[in-house]
Amino acid sequence: MISVKNLNKSFNDKNVLSDISVTFETGKTNLIIGKSGSGKTVLLKSIVGLHDIDSGEIWYENTLFNKLDFAEMKQIRSEMGMLFQGSALFDSLTVEQNVRFPLDMFTDQSYEEKEERVNFCLNRVNITNSNNLFPAELSGGMKKRVAIARAIALNPKYLFCDEPNSGLDPLTAILIDALIKELTEEYSMTTIVNTHDMNSVMEIGEKIVFISDGVKCWEGNKHEILNSDNDILNDFVFANSLAKQLKSVNR
């Protein structure tokens, strides 16, 4: 479980996040949704410690994460996996080397054990016969899947995904969503996904937090989101004219 309490974050006197408090549950796919520029990525990067926060608390289980020093943070970070918006695969390494990187860095496993784990992770995300390809040779969807394989290589307790569907076609996006959900349930991880893709919300949104202009405006699940009375949320969820019409018929 990850808890955020009264989190505030600003850049150059510009307030980006104001008094955010939310709890992300274990074994569930937690979604942070909101418009572009609403502060989702800043919130996610603050939670994982890539941004220093101005005030507030970030708890990983019973550990106050934002007060830890680099060495103490490392312990929790070894239990994290993250899928970045642009995949963030290491350009100079092959697919196999990318997935093996955390194993090389943090385990004393033999080469064979690492090889077995790498192949297991790649098979788990349906990547086969691509071990020796470089990231530049992969499609967008494959990059995301390899990034997921790298993120789960060390069996993380926490999985963070920043816009996992950006730049993907709807079918591939659904496959990535399904994979994230399956892995979350399979390994009982605490997963937090940043997205503005409503397909993702309806597919995997077990817990949804809606952020608008750096403020938490709504919290619920994918069933509740369709019947919410929150106008700002409705503007976001039913953004296109067809969805607006459906909403009005529903009412």
Next chain:
Amino acid sequence: MFKFLHQLGKYFLLLRKVFAKPEKPSLYYKQTMRELVSLGFNSVAIIAIISFFMGAVITLQTAYNTENPIYPKYLIGLGCRDSIILEFSSTVTALILAGKVGSNIASEIGTMRVTEQIDALEIMGVNSASYLILPKVIAAVVFNPFLTLMSIIIGILGGWVAGTAAGVVTSQDFIYGIQYAFIPFYITYSLIKTVVFAFIIASVSAFQGYYVDGGSLEVGRASTKAVVYSSVLILMFNVILTQLILS
């Protein structure tokens, strides 16, 4: 002034991170070997070509500017040797490497920053500054002295070839000149400068790349800044080191 001090402080804080204890020395060793090839071996050809022509020009310039019966011809060899050892092979080579290696380091690390690869390392709990920069600094500091020695040899060779081919000095005079009143400490002086310059090139360029904020445009700017700042610092430290070592 405040901005300069801020940047200077940031640079030294980065160096502190860079020289922290490595997480897994074996991985750092592999990375250092890669950097030796990428930053060192891949610079051999350009340094060889430039040194050869540099030596050739120095010899010809010295010859045409000392066309006087009072001056013995072996002075051409001597002038070529001392110019190359004292200044050209260390400083000019460093300036060329600041352009080639410095921009390479800044753009590589800068691209990793803007494509979130550095964030990915941090999330894994890797000290990204140390993992990315330390092998580059070690590779540059270890390999550049060899490049300088190679540059000295090829530079003098270039001088000999040009001088004899143009008929401005005989082979015998040139060889006598490069042996005449040789002070071995000049080589040490040149190598000390090279090590300091190598550190400046690798660390300043890495600093520029590591703190890139934005996109490809900023990576380009960081690359340019890396070359400019490294070059200015090289010239500045050239004066300081010369005064400290040779005075």
